[in-house]
Amino acid sequence: MRRIARRGLAIATSITLLLSAAACGGNDGGSAGRGPVPGVTDTEVVVGTHMPLTGPASAGYSKIAPATKAYFDYVNANGGVHGRKITYKVMDDGYNPANTQQVVRQLVLQDKVFAVLNGLGTPTHSGVLDFLHTNRVPDLFVASGSRSWDQPDRYPNTFGFNPDYTVEGKILAHHVKTTLPGKKVCFLGQNDDFGRDSLAGVEKVLGGPVVARQDYVVSNTNVAPQIGALKAAGCEVVVLATVPGFTALSIGTAARLGFRPQWVVSNVGADHPTLAKQLGDAAGLLDGMVGINYLPMQNDTTNPWIQLFTKVNRDHNGNAPFDGNTVYGMAVGYLFVQVLLAAGRDLTRESLTEAVRKGGYQGPGLAPLRFSATDHSGYGGGRLTRVSGGVQAYFGPAYETDEGDGAVNEYTAPAVAPPANGVPTT
Numbered sequence: 001m002r003r004i005a006r007r008g009l010a011i012a013t014s015i016t017l018l019l020s021a022a023a024c025g026g027n028d029g030g031s032a033g034r035g036p037v038p039g040v041t042d043t044e045v046v047v048g049t050h051m052p053l054t055g056p057a058s059a060g061y062s063k064i065a066p067a068t069k070a071y072f073d074y075v076n077a078n079g080g081v082h083g084r085k086i087t088y089k090v091m092d093d094g095y096n097p098a099n100t101q102q103v104v105r106q107l108v109l110q111d112k113v114f115a116v117l118n119g120l121g122t123p124t125h126s127g128v129l130d131f132l133h134t135n136r137v138p139d140l141f142v143a144s145g146s147r148s149w150d151q152p153d154r155y156p157n158t159f160g161f162n163p164d165y166t167v168e169g170k171i172l173a174h175h176v177k178t179t180l181p182g183k184k185v186c187f188l189g190q191n192d193d194f195g196r197d198s199l200a201g202v203e204k205v206l207g208g209p210v211v212a213r214q215d216y217v218v219s220n221t222n223v224a225p226q227i228g229a230l231k232a233a234g235c236e237v238v239v240l241a242t243v244p245g246f247t248a249l250s251i252g253t254a255a256r257l258g259f260r261p262q263w264v265v266s267n268v269g270a271d272h273p274t275l276a277k278q279l280g281d282a283a284g285l286l287d288g289m290v291g292i293n294y295l296p297m298q299n300d301t302t303n304p305w306i307q308l309f310t311k312v313n314r315d316h317n318g319n320a321p322f323d324g325n326t327v328y329g330m331a332v333g334y335l336f337v338q339v340l341l342a343a344g345r346d347l348t349r350e351s352l353t354e355a356v357r358k359g360g361y362q363g364p365g366l367a368p369l370r371f372s373a374t375d376h377s378g379y380g381g382g383r384l385t386r387v388s389g390g391v392q393a394y395f396g397p398a399y400e401t402d403e404g405d406g407a408v409n410e411y412t413a414p415a416v417a418p419p420a421n422g423v424p425t426t
Helices: 002-023 061-077 097-110 122-126 129-134 165-179 193-206 224-232 244-256 272-286 304-316 324-343 349-358
Strands: 044-051 085-092 115-117 139-142 158-160 185-190 212-216 237-241 262-265 290-293 381-388 391-400 409-411
Touching: 044 061, 044 097, 061 085, 061 304, 061 324, 085 097, 085 324, 097 115, 097 122, 097 129, 122 193, 129 139, 129 158, 139 324, 165 193, 165 237, 165 262, 165 290, 165 381, 165 391, 185 193, 185 224, 193 237, 212 224, 224 244, 237 244, 244 272, 272 324, 304 324, 324 349
Parallel strands: 044 085, 044 115, 115 139, 139 158, 185 212, 185 237, 237 262, 262 290
Antiparallel strands: 290 381, 381 391, 391 409
């Protein structure tokens, strides 16, 4: 019932925004191929995003958009794409869905961006899906693993980037089932699609319900009741579908309550540098934590992608502290440049989304990147990580699976190297 009510609210909001757009005289003169394309000139393409630069989800996530912008600045310094420089407008929504609606409306109706790129968050971006669809704005590489982004029939211009949370949950549960058999497995997740989709994947592989489950809302930073309940249930393994601030909060709270389960964490909340900064002197609590990722590890200085992104970070991002969010932001930027290049010189919103649908893109990812006319999901798997002695590293093979009943299989395709100058040419 809650889901239905939320969709009803989203539809009502979209109608309001649509009427407002009409009152403003409309913004899209290019998609019909008869006028100027919003956000595109012969020398520039303007895209925008919404991000939590402040608020409870800003820990780590606030570094993503600056990293993406830094990669765009690097590309611009190398001539841009088809002679156009990329301008990236970043709006702070504080991870508040009401703010997201406001800032996305501004990006589309006032700033007239060509596309929205990597808007972050499940509850936040869900509220602007209908608005972006109604206004025919390309909605690329949403920064969340919700299955909502993979609905080609309903939202043909929306595409994901992260592995969906069910895929992640299946891979994490595969690890638990094969290496920790017989343990009491429990779950703590965010009270939205993030937590629900992740739990669905976990229970699909475990073959039944977890021993205990709890959820949280980002507006309440007291998770002691939930952690206390998991302790009381005798949980030995706890799977977390949590944003970084709540991963750190949960692990710190558990330690205070004398509860030390095996933590197994969704990729969006498992970046060690971000968590260590949150925990400060208690960062040692992260040792043994198992996570999942699908991009090169930020501390692997031998990886050619990390070498490229480190250089970009130094030259165009003020040499900001380098972590998984930096890698993520630049990986998003690289993919966007690939699709912009593939869309051609005669750039329209239709040519851009058609370029994404054609798929075939390879980049720094360790898992297959899935885009087609019927699949808008993004990455389809990942590899497990473990923190040991304060260092986060990969172990075991990469895996791929689907959001259904498909098996969790090893993914063995070889990694690709970046182009010589770090800018894609095809």
